[in-house]
Amino acid sequence: MAEPEATVARLAQLEADNARLRRLLDESGTPDGLRHGLRDTLAMLRAVLRLSAETAETVDGYATHLEGRLDAIARVRVAADTFGEVSLHTLISDELMIHLIREGEQATLDGPTLRLRPKAAQLMGLAVHELCSNAVEHGAFGLSQGGVDVTWSVAGDGKAAPGDLTIVWKESGSTGVKQPTRRGFGMQVLTEMLSYELRAVVALAFEPNGLRCTISCPLVPRTGRLAEDERADETGETG
Structure with missing residues:
Protein backbone atom coordinates (compact mmCIF):
# COMPACT_ATOMS: atom_id res chain seq x y z
CA MET A 1 0.00 0.00 0.00
CA ALA A 2 1.38 3.41 -0.92
CA GLU A 3 1.50 5.58 2.17
CA PRO A 4 -0.98 8.53 2.05
CA GLU A 5 0.60 11.99 2.40
CA ALA A 6 -1.09 12.42 5.79
CA THR A 7 0.48 9.17 7.02
CA VAL A 8 3.94 10.16 5.82
CA ALA A 9 3.58 13.52 7.55
CA ARG A 10 2.38 11.84 10.75
CA LEU A 11 5.32 9.42 10.77
CA ALA A 12 7.74 12.32 10.30
CA GLN A 13 6.10 14.18 13.18
CA LEU A 14 6.33 11.11 15.42
CA GLU A 15 10.02 10.73 14.59
CA ALA A 16 10.62 14.38 15.53
CA ASP A 17 8.61 14.01 18.75
CA ASN A 18 10.54 10.86 19.66
CA ALA A 19 13.87 12.61 19.09
CA ARG A 20 12.81 15.51 21.32
CA LEU A 21 11.62 13.13 24.02
CA ARG A 22 14.92 11.24 23.98
CA ARG A 23 16.81 14.52 24.40
CA LEU A 24 14.55 15.54 27.29
CA LEU A 25 15.07 12.19 28.99
CA ASP A 26 18.83 12.58 28.69
CA GLU A 27 18.77 16.13 30.05
CA SER A 28 16.27 15.67 32.89
CA GLY A 29 18.19 13.19 35.01
CA THR A 30 15.59 10.46 34.50
CA PRO A 31 16.72 7.17 36.16
CA ASP A 32 18.64 4.92 33.80
CA GLY A 33 16.13 2.05 34.05
CA LEU A 34 13.14 4.23 33.18
CA ARG A 35 15.01 5.99 30.38
CA HIS A 36 16.10 2.67 28.89
CA GLY A 37 12.56 1.27 29.09
CA LEU A 38 11.03 4.30 27.41
CA ARG A 39 13.61 4.17 24.64
CA ASP A 40 12.79 0.51 24.01
CA THR A 41 9.09 1.33 23.82
CA LEU A 42 9.64 4.28 21.48
CA ALA A 43 11.82 2.14 19.22
CA MET A 44 9.14 -0.53 19.07
CA LEU A 45 6.43 2.03 18.31
CA ARG A 46 8.48 3.39 15.41
CA ALA A 47 8.97 -0.11 14.03
CA VAL A 48 5.27 -0.91 14.36
CA LEU A 49 4.23 2.33 12.64
CA ARG A 50 6.53 1.74 9.68
CA LEU A 51 5.88 -1.97 9.26
CA SER A 52 2.13 -1.45 9.56
CA ALA A 53 2.23 1.13 6.77
CA GLU A 54 4.43 -1.05 4.58
CA THR A 55 2.31 -4.19 4.91
CA ALA A 56 -1.23 -2.73 4.91
CA GLU A 57 -3.37 -3.19 1.82
CA THR A 58 -5.83 -0.36 2.52
CA VAL A 59 -5.84 2.85 4.55
CA ASP A 60 -8.79 1.59 6.64
CA GLY A 61 -6.97 -1.67 7.32
CA TYR A 62 -3.85 0.26 8.30
CA ALA A 63 -5.75 2.40 10.82
CA ASP A 71 -3.09 -0.83 22.41
CA ALA A 72 -1.38 -4.20 22.89
CA ILE A 73 1.99 -2.53 23.47
CA ALA A 74 0.44 0.02 25.84
CA ARG A 75 -1.25 -2.66 27.98
CA VAL A 76 2.02 -4.50 28.47
CA ARG A 77 3.89 -1.25 29.18
CA VAL A 78 1.41 -0.35 31.94
CA ALA A 79 1.80 -3.78 33.55
CA ALA A 80 5.60 -3.57 33.30
CA ASP A 81 5.66 -0.09 34.85
CA THR A 82 3.40 -1.26 37.69
CA PHE A 83 5.05 -4.57 38.60
CA GLY A 84 8.48 -4.44 36.94
CA GLU A 85 7.75 -7.73 35.18
CA VAL A 86 4.78 -9.16 33.30
CA SER A 87 3.12 -12.51 33.91
CA LEU A 88 3.03 -14.54 30.70
CA HIS A 89 -0.33 -16.04 31.70
CA THR A 90 -1.86 -12.60 32.28
CA LEU A 91 -0.37 -11.23 29.06
CA ILE A 92 -2.04 -13.98 27.03
CA SER A 93 -5.37 -14.03 28.88
CA ASP A 94 -5.72 -10.23 28.72
CA GLU A 95 -5.15 -10.22 24.96
CA LEU A 96 -7.67 -13.03 24.50
CA MET A 97 -10.24 -11.07 26.51
CA ILE A 98 -9.77 -8.04 24.27
CA HIS A 99 -11.00 -10.31 21.46
CA LEU A 100 -13.85 -11.64 23.69
CA ILE A 101 -12.19 -15.04 24.04
CA ARG A 102 -12.54 -16.37 27.60
CA GLU A 103 -10.16 -18.81 29.22
CA GLY A 104 -12.05 -22.00 30.00
CA GLU A 105 -14.44 -21.51 27.09
CA GLN A 106 -12.69 -21.07 23.74
CA ALA A 107 -9.20 -21.04 25.23
CA THR A 108 -7.09 -23.10 27.61
CA LEU A 109 -3.80 -21.84 29.05
CA ASP A 110 -1.29 -24.01 30.85
CA GLY A 111 2.29 -23.51 31.97
CA PRO A 112 4.53 -22.62 34.91
CA THR A 113 4.44 -19.20 36.58
CA LEU A 114 6.67 -17.11 34.36
CA ARG A 115 7.66 -13.44 34.55
CA LEU A 116 8.85 -11.59 31.44
CA ARG A 117 11.06 -8.53 31.44
CA PRO A 118 9.44 -5.39 29.94
CA LYS A 119 11.01 -5.49 26.47
CA ALA A 120 10.46 -9.22 26.03
CA ALA A 121 6.90 -8.83 27.31
CA GLN A 122 6.12 -6.13 24.77
CA LEU A 123 7.42 -8.30 21.95
CA MET A 124 5.48 -11.34 23.18
CA GLY A 125 2.40 -9.18 23.67
CA LEU A 126 2.61 -7.99 20.09
CA ALA A 127 3.10 -11.55 18.84
CA VAL A 128 0.09 -12.82 20.82
CA HIS A 129 -1.97 -9.89 19.53
CA GLU A 130 -1.14 -10.85 15.94
CA LEU A 131 -2.01 -14.50 16.58
CA CYS A 132 -5.34 -13.49 18.15
CA SER A 133 -6.18 -11.08 15.33
CA ASN A 134 -5.36 -13.69 12.71
CA ALA A 135 -7.50 -16.27 14.51
CA VAL A 136 -10.43 -13.84 14.54
CA GLU A 137 -10.09 -12.86 10.88
CA HIS A 138 -8.96 -16.13 9.29
CA GLY A 139 -8.80 -18.89 11.88
CA ALA A 140 -10.41 -20.61 14.84
CA PHE A 141 -11.99 -17.61 16.56
CA GLY A 142 -14.10 -16.86 13.52
CA LEU A 143 -15.97 -20.15 14.03
CA SER A 144 -18.36 -21.04 16.84
CA GLN A 145 -16.60 -24.37 17.46
CA GLY A 146 -13.10 -22.92 17.18
CA GLY A 147 -10.68 -22.56 20.04
CA VAL A 148 -7.04 -22.41 21.06
CA ASP A 149 -4.79 -24.25 23.50
CA VAL A 150 -1.76 -22.26 24.66
CA THR A 151 0.95 -24.09 26.59
CA TRP A 152 4.42 -23.08 27.68
CA SER A 153 7.31 -24.88 29.32
CA VAL A 154 10.93 -24.30 30.27
CA ALA A 155 13.71 -26.82 29.70
CA GLY A 156 15.68 -27.10 32.94
CA ASP A 157 14.74 -25.08 36.01
CA GLY A 158 15.23 -21.72 34.31
CA LYS A 159 17.09 -20.44 37.38
CA ALA A 160 20.56 -21.88 37.92
CA ALA A 161 21.22 -22.03 34.18
CA PRO A 162 19.35 -20.68 31.17
CA GLY A 163 16.82 -23.03 29.64
CA ASP A 164 14.67 -22.71 26.55
CA LEU A 165 11.20 -21.26 26.89
CA THR A 166 8.79 -22.91 24.48
CA ILE A 167 5.32 -21.52 23.81
CA VAL A 168 2.84 -23.47 21.68
CA TRP A 169 -0.27 -21.81 20.26
CA LYS A 170 -2.55 -24.52 18.81
CA GLU A 171 -5.84 -23.64 17.17
CA SER A 172 -8.60 -26.17 16.59
CA GLY A 173 -12.01 -26.28 14.97
CA SER A 174 -10.93 -24.69 11.69
CA THR A 175 -11.10 -26.20 8.22
CA GLY A 176 -9.03 -25.55 5.14
CA VAL A 177 -6.30 -23.50 6.85
CA LYS A 178 -3.76 -22.44 4.23
CA GLN A 179 -0.41 -20.74 4.33
CA PRO A 180 -0.78 -17.04 3.43
CA THR A 181 0.42 -15.93 0.03
CA ARG A 182 1.94 -12.69 1.31
CA ARG A 183 4.08 -11.74 4.29
CA GLY A 184 1.96 -9.42 6.41
CA PHE A 185 2.86 -7.58 9.58
CA GLY A 186 2.05 -10.53 11.85
CA PHE A 206 -0.90 -24.84 8.87
CA GLU A 207 -2.62 -28.02 9.98
CA PRO A 208 -6.02 -29.28 8.74
CA ASN A 209 -7.91 -28.12 11.85
CA GLY A 210 -5.99 -24.92 12.59
CA LEU A 211 -2.73 -23.06 12.93
CA ARG A 212 0.03 -24.29 15.21
CA CYS A 213 2.68 -21.74 16.18
CA THR A 214 5.67 -22.78 18.27
CA ILE A 215 7.97 -20.10 19.71
CA SER A 216 11.23 -21.15 21.38
CA CYS A 217 13.77 -18.77 22.88
CA PRO A 218 16.49 -18.83 25.55
CA LEU A 219 15.13 -17.91 28.97
CA VAL A 220 17.97 -15.61 29.94
CA PRO A 221 17.68 -12.87 32.62
CA ARG A 222 16.98 -10.11 30.09
CA THR A 223 14.03 -12.17 28.78
CA GLY A 224 12.40 -13.42 31.96
CA ARG A 225 12.42 -15.98 34.74
CA LEU A 226 10.41 -18.69 36.41
CA ALA A 227 8.77 -17.28 39.55
CA GLU A 228 10.75 -18.19 42.64
CA ASP A 229 7.60 -18.23 44.77
CA GLU A 230 5.09 -20.57 43.16
CA ARG A 231 2.37 -19.03 45.33
CA ALA A 232 2.79 -15.72 43.53
CA ASP A 233 -0.41 -14.62 41.85
CA GLU A 234 -0.63 -13.46 38.27
CA THR A 235 -0.04 -9.80 39.12
CA GLY A 236 3.39 -10.58 40.51
CA GLU A 237 2.38 -10.19 44.18
CA THR A 238 2.38 -12.87 46.83
CA GLY A 239 -0.69 -13.76 48.78
Missing part, protein backbone atom coordinates in the same frame (compact mmCIF):
# COMPACT_ATOMS: atom_id res chain seq x y z
CA THR A 64 -7.70 -0.50 12.33
CA HIS A 65 -4.76 -2.83 12.78
CA LEU A 66 -2.42 -0.07 13.96
CA GLU A 67 -4.79 0.88 16.77
CA GLY A 68 -4.92 -2.70 18.02
CA ARG A 69 -1.14 -3.06 17.90
CA LEU A 70 -0.51 0.16 19.80
CA MET A 187 4.35 -12.82 9.92
CA GLN A 188 7.19 -10.30 10.20
CA VAL A 189 6.67 -10.00 13.96
CA LEU A 190 6.78 -13.77 14.39
CA THR A 191 9.64 -14.57 12.03
CA GLU A 192 11.83 -11.46 12.21
CA MET A 193 11.27 -9.29 15.30
CA LEU A 194 11.20 -12.19 17.76
CA SER A 195 14.24 -13.75 16.12
CA TYR A 196 16.26 -10.53 16.18
CA GLU A 197 15.32 -9.33 19.67
CA LEU A 198 14.90 -12.60 21.60
CA ARG A 199 16.89 -15.08 19.48
CA ALA A 200 13.61 -16.95 19.07
CA VAL A 201 12.96 -19.78 16.64
CA VAL A 202 9.40 -19.77 15.35
CA ALA A 203 7.72 -22.67 13.55
CA LEU A 204 4.34 -22.22 11.84
CA ALA A 205 2.33 -25.28 10.82
